[in-house]
Amino acid sequence: MSDWAKTLSRVLYIDLARERYWVEDREDLFGKWLGGIGVATQLYKEEVSRSADPLGPENAIIFAVGPLTGVFPMASKTVAVFKSPLNGYFAESHAGGRSALAMRFAGYGAIVIRNASERPVYLVIEHDRVRFRDGSALWGIRSAETVGRILREITPAPGVRSILRIGGAGEKLVRYAMVMVETFRHFGRMGLGAVFGSKKLKAIVITSGKTYKLPDMKRYREVYQNIFELARGPKTRKYYELGTSENVLVLNAIGALPTKNFSLGRFDGAEEISGEKLLETVLARRVACSACPVACIHLAAIREEYEDSRFMYKTEFISYDHEPIYALGTNLCVRDRFGMLKLFKAVEDWGLDAISTGVVLGWATEALERGLISRAETIIDLKWGDWRSYMMAIENIVRQPNEFYRVLAMGVEEAAKRYGGEEFAMAFNRVEPAGYLTGPLFFISLAIGSRHSHLDAGAYSLDQKIFTSGKDLPDPQEAVQEIIKEESWRQILSSMVLCFFSRGLYTPDLVASALSSLGYDLSEHQLMSLGREIYLEKQRIKKNEGFSAAKIRVPERLYNTETPIGRIDRRYFERALEYFDKLLER
């Protein structure tokens, strides 16, 4: 094992119940599985039993970074692994900000958080100690942003620390609560915020304080220079120009932009909330995660007069991306740009996942329209496009003033089970989908993925290739294999841990050469097979937890809405999921 790999192999264990921490050298894990998702998956196997309650003390939170963290551009992400309170399975979420470099330079390759605290707590992790701080004064502060503001003042090392925290949603165990990282970055999907809340863990501050001698400076600098140039070139252009919101008009043009709770693929108000329009009207600043020259984080400034006092104004900043534009914009038919940004701000403050929130509200609006529920349940008159009513509904999901909102806080699957409307309750394996109505492959990838991000396997682009080439769909077996192949390679990216926006430049040979400059000896072929092994390890865990693709509920709507490559065929979809199960039995 290289010296560099050894410096990564330290795992910090934290027991919240006993207020103890210790460090273990896990060269066994980092030697074989490199880092990131590879190592986190193995730690999950050790820590979380198949019967563990996601919101019980027996669930664990595992964070991991990788061999490229802190030494190469765009290796800016931290992987979190935990059992999801949304679906009860092994789940994975990635976030950037300063989290990855802070963790690496605090001296840890991974952090394992066990058990639950009796009273509210926040952790301050430094390179030589962990402090368990009484979180009672922070508990109950609903705005995740305010919590960050306070912690910025009272914890050390501005600029080289990371502040992870939950808002009201995490405390109230909303199953799709997120963990905010710095500002505008999140462990968004799969409900890590609720797991924090269940452990009475309000925040974690991680402070860097270590430096490491680099091996083979000459070689390393050469590889670095090359990657630095590539990261600023055409392969990341989309992300540094319009940003991911470039997708809005592209998808709308081909009829793949989920609209009105996935009943349509085009939104007639798309223009007003597109990346182009946001650039022209509200883009106010761009910021980056640590070690990333791209700076994909697009911040809008929204200026607003107070309704109760004229001449009194405020200006707020809010980040925007394709996914929240879909979830809280097109999917709810919100065409008012200002209103849409206010909704982004609301989920950010309360600490909710934007995608799940938008889909849950889409279902609620339609259920109300169809009379499955009434104002007695919703309290508010939910109407397509009426962002003010959605603002109040978002608050209610967190405050939970009645039984209806308590159920909404459990996700769209539970809501539909209780109140009906399953045919239009958009969830795959109990998790609300990301914003691409491109065709069957994308939804297959969501059904079998662990992150429920559009980036699991990038299968929307497989759909789009079929659309642009005019070719027939591959048979379901082939489709599944293609998805698995791409997702397997992405396990290596997630083990480094690279941002997936860098996937265009970090080809297998570039990853191998970056690793080799740090003293690793791995061929492209070895990386590819390790990626597949990590993928299978994750799937084995889920299978052991009871997951079967063929058994998941698929909403009828999936088969009734037009995609660019036509309606999705039920038999095709079902055959793909059955084949996936069979493949894993082998």
Add this chain to the structure above:
Amino acid sequence: MAKRIVILDANRCVGCQLCMLACSRRLGFAGYEKSAIRVRSAGGVERGFTVIVCRACKDPPCARACPENALIPRTGGGVILKPERCNGCGHCVEACDIRAIWMDEEVQKPIICVYCGYCAQFCPHKVIMLREVEGA
């Protein structure tokens, strides 16, 4: 001629910290602690960033505060550290009002910019630049 790092426009800074990582890398290290340049948010990233680096004062107070003559004023501005003379007292840190000097805790010596410009080569957004000290 004496050169220094000038901050052309801190408003363009995206906070990627590639300059800090470059400065450490120059010395063969990965990490933030040995960097002579620092970037941090001005109270939340929405308010932008503060870039802190030695501005190469003509009459550097840090040099005057040094009891061991370990910081030698450079012709044209700025200082040169003679580490063998330094006793790690930290008076220079206190003397710098722009807070551009901090201690390398590992070796208990101050980290002093050497005005090499390596950091600026890795600034993707034209925030900093190596330039001759004006009027030097």
